[in-house]
Amino acid sequence: MHHPLVAVSTDAKDFENYTWHAAPQQYLDAALSVAGVLPVLVPALGEKIDLDSLLASVDGVMLTGSKSNVYPALYGGEASAENGPYDHARDATTLPLIRKAIERGVPLLAICRGIQELNVALGGTLATEIQEREGSLDHRAPQSDVQDERFAIRHPVRVSPAGCFASIFGPGDIQVNSVHRQGIGERAPRLQVEAAASDGTIEAVSVKDAAAFAVGVQWHPEYWAASDENSARIFRAFGDAVRAHAAARSSGGLPARTAAG
Numbered sequence: 001m002h003h004p005l006v007a008v009s010t011d012a013k014d015f016e017n018y019t020w021h022a023a024p025q026q027y028l029d030a031a032l033s034v035a036g037v038l039p040v041l042v043p044a045l046g047e048k049i050d051l052d053s054l055l056a057s058v059d060g061v062m063l064t065g066s067k068s069n070v071y072p073a074l075y076g077g078e079a080s081a082e083n084g085p086y087d088h089a090r091d092a093t094t095l096p097l098i099r100k101a102i103e104r105g106v107p108l109l110a111i112c113r114g115i116q117e118l119n120v121a122l123g124g125t126l127a128t129e130i131q132e133r134e135g136s137l138d139h140r141a142p143q144s145d146v147q148d149e150r151f152a153i154r155h156p157v158r159v160s161p162a163g164c165f166a167s168i169f170g171p172g173d174i175q176v177n178s179v180h181r182q183g184i185g186e187r188a189p190r191l192q193v194e195a196a197a198s199d200g201t202i203e204a205v206s207v208k209d210a211a212a213f214a215v216g217v218q219w220h221p222e223y224w225a226a227s228d229e230n231s232a233r234i235f236r237a238f239g240d241a242v243r244a245h246a247a248a249r250s251s252g253g254l255p256a257r258t259a260a261g
């Protein structure tokens with residue numbers, strides 16, 4: 001079976017005297033087994049990467065979650081020891097990659113840190129320690145060493161009837177997991193809300209004027225994509241968009257604006 005290629009963000013991690021560029025396996029499994037695309041890891045090498053060449057060679061981009069936070073100066077905030085850890089190499093890679101993928105009409109799925117990067121890349125800001133806001137839910141993972149407990153599905157989000165998620169999930173609420181302490185602060189002007197939690201936290205967005213599927217989710221559909229229908233739906237929708245992009249590219253039928261650059 002032919003699998004179209006999807007570029008996947010990596011974290012730069014220092015380990016055993018090397019810097020590794022890595023992504024968790026759950027994202028890779030969900031991409032291959034549920035979306036039906038072949039994930040290709042993109043090193044966090046920032047401006048050394050020719051993004052036009054990369055994006056001419058793949059049919060989708062997926063941004064993973066991470067314990068690290070986007071460096072606050074990138075959205076006018078202040079860095080602090082408590083706010084870290086940071087991953088400057090990842091920021092220097094993902095923010096331009098997001099902008100370029102949207103500009104070229106390459107389908108984009110941005111998960112957790114990814115939705116935060118999407119917001120920052122398009123001019124928005126992030127709020128930190130959102131569990132401390134009055135009336136806020138605690139969106140952090142429960143304290144546990146067991147990953148299945150940390151990633152357990154545990155709160156509802158309301159899907160907006162007006163956006164593209166309504167056609168993926170239908171109307172009403174869906175149940176999601178939650179492993180974050182930051183969230184969208186000021187929403188970037190090009191983003192529209194696709195889902196929100198009961199405390200108002202923005203849980204999913206899409207890019208209003210994008211030529212292709214371009215969405216972000218604050219939860220982790222990759223973790224249960226093999227067993228949870230709603231988690232799988234996002235990956236299937238992304239896979240469909242990637243295949244449509246691949247078909248348009250191979251027939252030379254991409255709209256002029258997506259072939260540019």
Ligand SMILES: N[C@@H](CCC(=O)NCCCC(=O)O)C(=O)O
Pocket residue numbers: 064065066067068069111112113114116179180181182183
């Ligand atoms: N660090 C940010 C982004 C949230 C995110 O991507 N979480 C995944 C964490 C994975 C883990 O803890 O195992 C935030 O906290 O908002």
